[in-house]
Structure formats: structure tokens, C-alpha cells
Amino acid sequence: MSFAVKICGLSTRETLEVALDAGADMVGFVFFEASPRHVGLGTARELGRLVKGRALKAALTVDADDASLENFIEALQPGLLQLHGSESVARVRDIKQKFGLPVMKVLSVATAADLAELPGYAAVADRILFDARAPKDATRPGGLGVPFDWRLLENIKLAIPFMVGGGLNAGNVAEAVRVTHANGVDVSSGVESAPGIKDPDMIRAFIRAAREAERAVTSSRIASSV
Numbered sequence: 027m028s029f030a031v032k033i034c035g036l037s038t039r040e041t042l043e044v045a046l047d048a049g050a051d052m053v054g055f056v057f058f059e060a061s062p063r064h065v066g067l068g069t070a071r072e073l074g075r076l077v078k079g080r081a082l083k084a085a086l087t088v089d090a091d092d093a094s095l096e097n098f099i100e101a102l103q104p105g106l107l108q109l110h111g112s113e114s115v116a117r118v119r120d121i122k123q124k125f126g127l128p129v130m131k132v133l134s135v136a137t138a139a140d141l142a143e144l145p146g147y148a149a150v151a152d153r154i155l156f157d158a159r160a161p162k163d164a165t166r167p168g169g170l171g172v173p174f175d176w177r178l179l180e181n182i183k184l185a186i187p188f189m190v191g192g193g194l195n196a197g198n199v200a201e202a203v204r205v206t207h208a209n210g211v212d213v214s215s216g217v218e219s220a221p222g223i224k225d226p227d228m229i230r231a232f233i234r235a236a237r238e239a240e241r242a243v244t245s246s247r248i249a250s251s252v
């Protein structure tokens with residue numbers, strides 16, 4: 027499984043170009059009005075066109091209904107739907123069938139008990155993203171810049187790829203990959219100077235650090251197999 031670096035919450039042409047030039051594999055666009063990274067349909071359409079096959083476009087949605095999903099998909103033309111709400115296993119299956127797009131289900135993690143639902147989701151989703159569980163009074167279920175205890179994923183074995191997110195930045199991404207053996211990493215706050223304001227240098231530094239982490243994990247796998 028190849029390793030994917032995802033920069034999420036992009037909302038300007040400039041920072042999208044920086045992420046693409048720096049080699050992001052996935053770029054995420056947030057369709058959630060309470061988020062400082064929310065993009066309207068017009069912006070999503072404009073930014074989506076700029077990607078031109080240089081990365082996979084992810085539409086981040088939170089418990090969206092079918093009509094909203096239809097609008098987001100029509101505007102962005104995503105290659106992946108990121109379901110970041112409390113969508114049930116049945117709803118994930120239903121969305122996949124209705125819209126015919128690969129789906130990444132987000133599992134919010136605070137304790138080992140949060141992994142109980144993993145087998146059900148792994149059976150229907152194409153990819154899993156483990157993110158930190160947001161506090162009960164949070165205004166959004168993610169994008170809060172807070173990590174979880176990555177050791178909870180130490181022994182995870184999945185037949186589908188999984189990413190880790192939540193509070194990642196250029197300084198801690200290597201450790202997150204080393205501990206979890208994730209097939210990818212996802213960042214939003216960790217490449218921002220303020221909520222919703224992406225920083226070009228932080229985006230470049232994050233992608234560089236994630237690539238180094240990928241190389242380190244690959245070399246250690248090769249070393250332990252000989």
C-alpha cells in the first residue's frame with residue numbers, strides 16, 4: 027500500500043498550489059459551515075478545477091444528507107468522500123452505493139473502546155482515518171489541532187489503508203508514523219498560522235517531514251525482513 031500525505035482544509039488558490047507543488051497526494055476541502063476552513067460551492071468548483079489530476083481531491087463532510095452530498099460532488103468532483111461525522115456503517119455503505127465514490131470513514135479516538143466499531147467500518151469503507159475525538163462542547167468534530175495517544179493503534183492490522191490525523195505537524199509526524207505504521211497522514215491546523223489560515227512554509231515543511239518519515243519506516247521494514 028502506498029503512503030499518502032493529505033493536506034486538508036485548503037481554501038485559497040495560493041495555498042492549494044503550494045500543497046500541490048510540494049507533492050501532496052491528497053488535498054482536502056471542508057464542507058462544514060461551522061469550520062473556519064469551510065468552502066462554498068463556488069470556491070470548491072474553482073479550486074477543484076485547479077487540481078487537474080495532480081492529487082486526489084477529498085470532500086470532507088459531516089453527517090451530510092444526500093442532496094448536500096450531490097451538490098458537493100457536483101462542484102468539487104472529488105475522488106474521495108471523507109465522512110467525518112457520526113455516519114453509521116449502514117450509512118457509509120449507502121453513500122458508497124449511491125454516489126459510486128471511494129469513501130474514507132473517520133474514527134474519532136480517545137480510548138481503546140473507540141476502536142470497537144472499526145471492523146464494521148473497515149468492511150464497507152475504502153480507507154480509515156483515525157482522528158482525535160473532539161471534546162463534547164467542540165463546535166466541530168475535527169480540525170482542532172489536538173493529537174490522540176497513537177499507541178492505541180500500535181497493533182492495528184487492517185486489510186484497507188489507514189491514515190492518522192489530529193494534531194500532526196512537521197515536528198511530530200515522524201513519531202506518529204513510526205508508532206502507528208499508518209499508510210498516510212492528514213493535517214490541517216499543523217500547517218496554519220491561525221485557524222483557517224494555511225502557511226506555505228508550514229505546508230512545505232510538513233510534506234518534507236512526512237516523506238522522511240515514510241522513508242524511515244520503509245527502510246526499517248526492509249532491514250527487519252532480511
Ligand SMILES: O=C(O)c1ccccc1N[C@@H]1O[C@H](COP(=O)(O)O)[C@@H](O)[C@H]1O
Pocket residue numbers: 034035054056058061062063086088110155157166167168169170171172191192193194212213214215216
Ligand atoms: O478542519 C476542520 O475544520 C474540520 C471540520 C470538521 C471535521 C473535520 C475537520 N478537519 C479534519 O480534522 C482532522 C484533524 O485536523 P487537525 O490537523 O488536528 O487540525 C483532519 O483530518 C482534518 O481534515
